[in-house]
Amino acid sequence: MPKQDFAFFHRLRVRWTEVDRQDIVFNGHYLTYFDLAMTEYLRAMGFPYPSGLLDAGSDLFVVKATVEYKASAHYDEEIDIYCRVARIGRSSIQFLFEIHRGDELLVTGENIYVNADPKTKQSAPAPKVLRDAIRRLEKIDPTHQA
Amino acid sequence: MPKQDFAFFHRLRVRWTEVDRQDIVFNGHYLTYFDLAMTEYLRAMGFPYPSGLLDAGSDLFVVKATVEYKASAHYDEEIDIYCRVARIGRSSIQFLFEIHRGDELLVTGENIYVNADPKTKQSAPAPKVLRDAIRRLEKIDPTHQA
Amino acid sequence: MPKQDFAFFHRLRVRWTEVDRQDIVFNGHYLTYFDLAMTEYLRAMGFPYPSGLLDAGSDLFVVKATVEYKASAHYDEEIDIYCRVARIGRSSIQFLFEIHRGDELLVTGENIYVNADPKTKQSAPAPKVLRDAIRRLEKIDPTHQA
């Protein structure tokens, strides 16, 4: 998917503590990058964590993560973590990620979150305010999301 | 797959720095656990990293990681990271992981590694000594691995 | 202080994610090592965290940390984190650390903890059971600890 089709990205600079002795970012740290981008995505949409999101009746837990590594990010490079919601199910939300360094695609990924009730921690339908906000931004057709 | 069908596991204790404000291990840290288990698996097989593995003509890079989260590990718990090679291709090696806390399955995962020439860093067929060692341990039928 | 004068040490192996592009452990990770050693020290003494220590009426917060780096630990090395309590004040406890790789001293450090009431999180005198256990192990003269 072309970068320009993402409505959101988060830029960060690779830290010293994130690269290994081969001067490449350790594979697990990309999940930290995904987490940071998804947090900023929700903040931009009006749901900072925890207050905004929990107040809206949502807490999100990752149930599946997939990362594909095409090229490596190195120390001190600025990289852009593109982030979007591709699908909202009853209680699950699929986030897609792409990490770019300038015009080069480094990493793609997918996180499946389950929406939980902040009090009971049990899975629950995502609250309407959150679903509506995502659909407005992502132009997802709700009739295709059952 | 039943735990007893794994030839290898690595036990560790969850660290303070690995749990978050919900007292659960952050999703990305499970890739660190996979990395630790795979390192010990190779050491047990006679290929410690870097000297043993590089000397055998192999360096391994993750090209795809998948993690499924079924239940959470918490602070100070002892967990077992089961690890095995399920498939050896020409230059790729598929590792499967299961993380158990006692009898409870917490996480499953898969890492696809590409074997590279330690000097050129280009993908290359996995060296015969490594393939043979894995096949002996895992009882993988080489005729099915092309 | 000679290693043999420490009553306790914790051994661990340096992880891939803890070394940097110079193949040395990042300076901040030694505080993780100190934390692990101190946790095991308290466990060995009968105060695992959280249940044992909090039940005894103690929670410990670091108020000052000092680390001196004499030589570097590298990837995959086994290192020993020696740990002892050198002084117990009214509500503060001074831990000293030494990290050795075999016979070579790599790092020394000191953490000052303040004992807090687990409920109020306010500083409070360390409970008698904890003080007594430490004094028995460390042979600290209580008359010198005011």
Place this chain on the structure above:
Amino acid sequence: MPKQDFAFFHRLRVRWTEVDRQDIVFNGHYLTYFDLAMTEYLRAMGFPYPSGLLDAGSDLFVVKATVEYKASAHYDEEIDIYCRVARIGRSSIQFLFEIHRGDELLVTGENIYVNADPKTKQSAPAPKVLRDAIRRLEKIDPTHQA
């Protein structure tokens, strides 16, 4: 020392992976924050790492770190890491740090670096271009720095 007497600070937002189950930043992560601030300080001065600094004939290694914790940073808070060089010796450089959340001082610290020759990794006098740049910014009197 008043904030306004620092010529430089670096702002960052506390990450999910940096807070523990008490929702406070783990004590060791403040050394990562110091490292980030010092890196940006050198970049601002014209010595990005590695190219700028190594090209100038300098590589810096921490030989002593001290951190005093006065109050805790929490998840998602924006904090400012103030950073300055207080003293340049023959081959050692003393950095001082203060971490503020708005007007509240959270943490103070000191890192002593030794300047090393990038090739031999042996300690060596800090190169003149680096000393001069620091002295210009910090208005340190060179006659007091022997």
